[in-house]
Amino acid sequence: MNNYKIAFIICTNNDVYYEECTRYISELKIPEGYETDVICIREADNILQGYNAGMEATDARYKVYLHQDTFIVNEDFLTEALAVFKKHEKVGMLGMIGTTHMPTDANCYLSWNVGKVAAYDGTALGNTDFLYQSENKECVPVEAIDGMLMMTQYDLPWREDILSGWDFYDISQSIEMRKHGYEVVVPYQESEWCYHDNGVAGLARYDMERHKMVAAYPEIFKEDVDWNKAEALQEELQTYRNIRSGFATLFETENYRELAEFLEGLRDEEILDTQIREMIHLIDIYQEEEQTQVCHSGLFGAKDWEKISQTYQWIHFVMIRLGYKKDDERYRQLYQMLEQKELSVSAVQNVAVSSLRDGREALQYLIAHV
Template sequence: MNKEKRDAEMEEQGARMLEDEQQETQQEEQRADKKIAVIVARQGEALPSEFLMSLRLMEQPAGFTMELVEVEGRAGLAAAYGQAMEASTAKYKIYIDERVRILDSSLFARIVRLFEKRADLGLVGISGTKILSPDGIAFHSTRRIGSLRLAEEARTVSWGRVLGEAEDVLAVDGFLMATQVDLPWREDLFHGAAFFDAAQCLEFRRRGLRSAVLGQEEPLVEFLGESFPADEAGRRAFLAEYATEALPLVSILMPTHERPEFFKLALESALAQTYRHIEIIVSDNSEDDRTEELMKAYAADERIHYTHDPTLSALQNWRAALDRACGEYFAYLFDDDLYAPEKIERMADALSMEDGIAFVTSYRRAIDAEGNILDDPVVGPPPVAETSRIPGELAIYGLLDKQANFIGEYTTVLLPRRAKEIVREILQREPRTVLPDVECWLQLLEEGDLLYIVDPLSYFRKHEGQAGADPAVQIEGARAWARLLRERAERESGMRRKKMFEQADLIEMMLRARGR
């Protein structure tokens, strides 16, 4: 009996202890929910007195407590912030650079109110970017929003206006980063003072949580010092880990037909792109299996998607690659041409950072069968002295006035996804046009401007057996130019209309004189 009584008492005592522990845990969680930790990575022996003073002036949300968590930051901000995160039980954590001075005393209260309204919001900052530049450096993006007061220069840097109470972004800047959920900082990747901020936003995104920039009429903070240095090791680590999530996919389309030697060189130039998020769509309509055998060496590369169908015609082969493209942008690379390593990166940067651009092209060089540079009068010099945005209408008249494709072949350009339907319609048009690229450019330039890069970013190979070298094709090309001039002239008036009709008449007169 005594044993049974003792067992019952012990069981009751254990239940009370468990209940006390649960109550204490619940109380701790409640206290943590009403706690703000201000986390600072100190670079020197002590935090600047002006920084500490700005914190003392902050408005404390009703019912909340605040704590300052100070950590050594010389080993890297990701490691420092990770250490501080583990040391604090606060639900709300505000990671702030010691060179920042807060200008709005209600900033912390605003952040907490925003978090309380939005459970899907993981991270809030005072500036950030909606799209990342292809080099991975957030400050190079032209899609930035928010503002910052630069103390040493006595001026305000204002990027895009924040719409509403807060606006979602891909990444916020590391000047000030507030969270309501704890996620590990990637100290395994970053050991300096750059890229940790964008990486953390993408870690939140992987877990379904958004990042946002707080609304502001005036700058919310002042910054004393220089921006974060973008170390190359950190940049490479960032792109290796996050490029497929942070950068738009670019599809490189490679129709090929029985040119395995040239094709291999073209494929290697696609694989050598500095842009880190590409897919390579190879559509092979060869009647032999030489290219198929060659492709076995690339079977492990997940970027490459290869199909072989000898029943396809040349234009069907072009369309087959187009139909399989999934990218936000796409570019053709024909099997005898080459890309410069930075082609896609520079063109994707221009397309993603500029509004109103129909497509991007560049200067291209002609090469011979051995890859030697040719002085080709068809290519000629760049139409502009420096990289420029050319109004669409002006580019159209430039094409028609000279009857020369200064924009380049399909290999030369990078196109947005919305251009796929225009390209597809031109490629399946009957009767077939001998100027599919020019007709495509004319249609696209009705919708926007041309961005022309003066550096050579592609190489057009000239060799025996090309269709463009056939005199019959050249004659058909002249007829096509005359038709395009007449079609455009019908839409014009005045001297421009008169000149286009006269140019079309001249082309047709010359063809008649040659008995064509």
């Protein structure tokens, strides 16, 4: 075991997100005497299998298991996280948000009450500043942490013997850490250490995995799954997939007014589909440009939903970088696209406002740094 090595372990199925995630990792300040490594796990059957493979592939004592859509914006992350482990020998794992009270139905995502994160849901940036943090700026012991980032200093197998998907691995690992006598904590964060570009959580196998959790840890979880409700959720998700496909066709055939009418009827719903949420935002951009007689931006010139979506995502990534005042070679490209009217200022400003807590100064920062 190399006590001076830190490994980042990432399961990925999307090269664009993986490259964006590792961009932030490459900017982290590495404490003197330490080395880092990035282990990319592709085509894993499930996240537990992937994390076990990553754990076995490195001799690093410290391991950072993180989602491909988690961007570590705090450049001092490694120094501050290592300080927690060195000060508290019994801390086995830390995360960015967590819960001090494990709910009996295992739905921990409804119970997070400690920590901080910037979480993008496909519509806007969620604000978690209300989550409890210690007044003396110490880390807070919790019963479970969210899986967007989980850093360990002790190895325990991920329980792929009881779970086989992409849900509840974080809750299970938190339980296992505490069962083995280690503490799980959320460190104090003056400002968020991570930006989680998670959109709408995938729920395809959620209740199936929750059922396994209830069965595996009966001393903790007492309520079983309502399978009628679970089946209804699956039907709802399939409906959204069908709707999304139809909307994509309307984008590609430039039937924007018809599309706007359909999307208007969904605005007040809790839409469980990230792309539909982004479609609503895109149609707002289109209508604003139409009203102000601004030329239609390159967002819509592609006439191909995949290209429209990719351009939107690219702008979104660059806006995050601008918001956290990170250096980025893409600023020059974005500026040139604006100059050449390949993108409109209103389109970029709209993406900035949805991507950041305060996106009003993003373009000013762009102009000052090109």
